[in-house]
Amino acid sequence: MIIAQSIKEPIAAEYAKFSQLFETAFQTSDPILKQVYAHLLSTKGKQIRPVLTLLSAKLCGEVHQATYFAAIGLELLHTVSLIHDDVVDETLQRRGLPSINSAFSNKVAVLSGDYLLAQAFSYVGKFDDQRLTDAFTGVGKTLTEGELLQLRNYNRPQFDEKLYLNIIAKKTAVLFSSCMYTGAVSASATDEQIENLRLFGEYLGLCFQIKDDIFDYSNSNEIGKPTANDIREKKITLPLIYAYNNASEEEKSTADNLLKMPVLDKQAIDWLLNFAQQKGGIKYAESRMAEYRQLAVKQLTGFDNSEITDSLIAALDYIITRKK
Amino acid sequence: MIIAQSIKEPIAAEYAKFSQLFETAFQTSDPILKQVYAHLLSTKGKQIRPVLTLLSAKLCGEVHQATYFAAIGLELLHTVSLIHDDVVDETLQRRGLPSINSAFSNKVAVLSGDYLLAQAFSYVGKFDDQRLTDAFTGVGKTLTEGELLQLRNYNRPQFDEKLYLNIIAKKTAVLFSSCMYTGAVSASATDEQIENLRLFGEYLGLCFQIKDDIFDYSNSNEIGKPTANDIREKKITLPLIYAYNNASEEEKSTADNLLKMPVLDKQAIDWLLNFAQQKGGIKYAESRMAEYRQLAVKQLTGFDNSEITDSLIAALDYIITRKK
Numbered sequence: 001m002i003i004a005q006s007i008k009e010p011i012a013a014e015y016a017k018f019s020q021l022f023e024t025a026f027q028t029s030d031p032i033l034k035q036v037y038a039h040l041l042s043t044k045g046k047q048i049r050p051v052l053t054l055l056s057a058k059l060c061g062e063v064h065q066a067t068y069f070a071a072i073g074l075e076l077l078h079t080v081s082l083i084h085d086d087v088v089d090e091t092l093q094r095r096g097l098p099s100i101n102s103a104f105s106n107k108v109a110v111l112s113g114d115y116l117l118a119q120a121f122s123y124v125g126k127f128d129d130q131r132l133t134d135a136f137t138g139v140g141k142t143l144t145e146g147e148l149l150q151l152r153n154y155n156r157p158q159f160d161e162k163l164y165l166n167i168i169a170k171k172t173a174v175l176f177s178s179c180m181y182t183g184a185v186s187a188s189a190t191d192e193q194i195e196n197l198r199l200f201g202e203y204l205g206l207c208f209q210i211k212d213d214i215f216d217y218s219n220s221n222e223i224g225k226p227t228a229n230d231i232r233e234k235k236i237t238l239p240l241i242y243a244y245n246n247a248s249e250e251e252k253s254t255a256d257n258l259l260k261m262p263v264l265d266k267q268a269i270d271w272l273l274n275f276a277q278q279k280g281g282i283k284y285a286e287s288r289m290a291e292y293r294q295l296a297v298k299q300l301t302g303f304d305n306s307e308i309t310d311s312l313i314a315a316l317d318y319i320i321t322r323k324k
Numbered sequence: 325m326i327i328a329q330s331i332k333e334p335i336a337a338e339y340a341k342f343s344q345l346f347e348t349a350f351q352t353s354d355p356i357l358k359q360v361y362a363h364l365l366s367t368k369g370k371q372i373r374p375v376l377t378l379l380s381a382k383l384c385g386e387v388h389q390a391t392y393f394a395a396i397g398l399e400l401l402h403t404v405s406l407i408h409d410d411v412v413d414e415t416l417q418r419r420g421l422p423s424i425n426s427a428f429s430n431k432v433a434v435l436s437g438d439y440l441l442a443q444a445f446s447y448v449g450k451f452d453d454q455r456l457t458d459a460f461t462g463v464g465k466t467l468t469e470g471e472l473l474q475l476r477n478y479n480r481p482q483f484d485e486k487l488y489l490n491i492i493a494k495k496t497a498v499l500f501s502s503c504m505y506t507g508a509v510s511a512s513a514t515d516e517q518i519e520n521l522r523l524f525g526e527y528l529g530l531c532f533q534i535k536d537d538i539f540d541y542s543n544s545n546e547i548g549k550p551t552a553n554d555i556r557e558k559k560i561t562l563p564l565i566y567a568y569n570n571a572s573e574e575e576k577s578t579a580d581n582l583l584k585m586p587v588l589d590k591q592a593i594d595w596l597l598n599f600a601q602q603k604g605g606i607k608y609a610e611s612r613m614a615e616y617r618q619l620a621v622k623q624l625t626g627f628d629n630s631e632i633t634d635s636l637i638a639a640l641d642y643i644i645t646r647k648k
Contacts, residue, residue: 030473032472084434088430106411107413111475112472114404115469117438118465119465125461148354149354151432152356
């Protein structure tokens, strides 16, 4: 079994320093922000993204001041995207606790997100490498572009794998690839190393989102039954895309008609779940993850610090095999 | 009569270049963003903030590339704060047209705001002067702090002029002072010049918000009767603060009780409007503007380009005497 702790082993000291610095980014005298921050820090998750930044830097040399700034800034960008997503999707829970919009209000959630976004970009001013600056503003825009692309696809569902991959590359994989990229750049890696590690992050990020999307259809998650949240919201992900494109005309027309319902009822959701499973949609999505895993691992061949490459592969396998 | 056009005269060529550059910040291939941007550009207002940045730079020397970047970035920050405010306040109209949240959706408004915020901060990477970088991230945080401070005051109304001035300094005046500050810094002004112009912007910004707050109580605005929006939302501004602090115990207790109503009815609103007017709250607010005007003008004494100082004073007077 893969334990998240072992992934961090080669960068244990650096991760401890990161954690300390990360908390200082949440110092504030505003009493409302104080409460929001306490809430955020109590639900901060596994912080896989900063771990990747630190591993990437150490694989290429050493963790520098700029590595920490990049790791903190990107984790803040990620945090803001969750806070604002929960507002617009009216999500009430996040990591088992109330979301910021539900624990406080939409107003507090939007404002504290904006504040943290300014905080995230304040690290940009500390870089003296234009590549780090560009990566930062690029990721801020790309995340939003991904969400907007997905929004358009909600309104007019398309069963298009290429479009799906483009959406998840933008809304999810870009953060992982930027973590690996900025880690490598901050450690003065060669252009080839930087590109290899950026691609590793991109493939890992695609696996991350495909895995998330499989949970929606799968009995193998922690709660033992499909969550079906995406289907309920008519979000078309890989298992359903594959099923649709390998279905009879009759099945396609059934799927089309169900997705035209203003609100999907239980029967419609069950039909679509079953359709995606029976047509091999989950197996296909798993096979795509396996392909991306292989491509990711291939990027690491030129690196000789096997302790760290092992950790990166362990992170990849953790993402692919996790149960939630 | 003051015509906005005459304020721009000394920087007509620079403003034309700014306008052109500003529009390029709104280039996008995303069809949703395209619509949002077209909507924003059709309602972009008088752009008094970038005009101030350009005037400030030219007063100290010349408008440089960094001046344009600062002007564009700060106007984008201002635009985002309006878009996100309209989401959280559920405002349906802005400058006579539907707000982004009402014309599109909350989701599109939050996301396009986030995208523009990343765009605004992308200019930070173009500065090679740390003072400009710091001003930028500082203003992003201060704006949010002001909104949060105001939010706390909604929940527990306080008739405290110092608190009021702190709120409006943060939520409004900081943008104006930053415009003047970055303009001066970008033109390599002396520290004294920079501080004088920053203060000019601060005083002008205080006047801007006090004037806005007077409209709520006054018959002298364009529609001829008080809008009373702030009172309706229990937002305590200067005219009411002055009235309260100069009222009898009985009047104070009436005001307290009215503001405890979950929703203020017409009678309560009328009583508070009348109370603020009768106690001289509007006159007092106007006298504060006159004091800040004097302090602002005083900051310009050391500058000898009278064409530009005249324009700055005209901008100040425009803000103080406008009817909407």
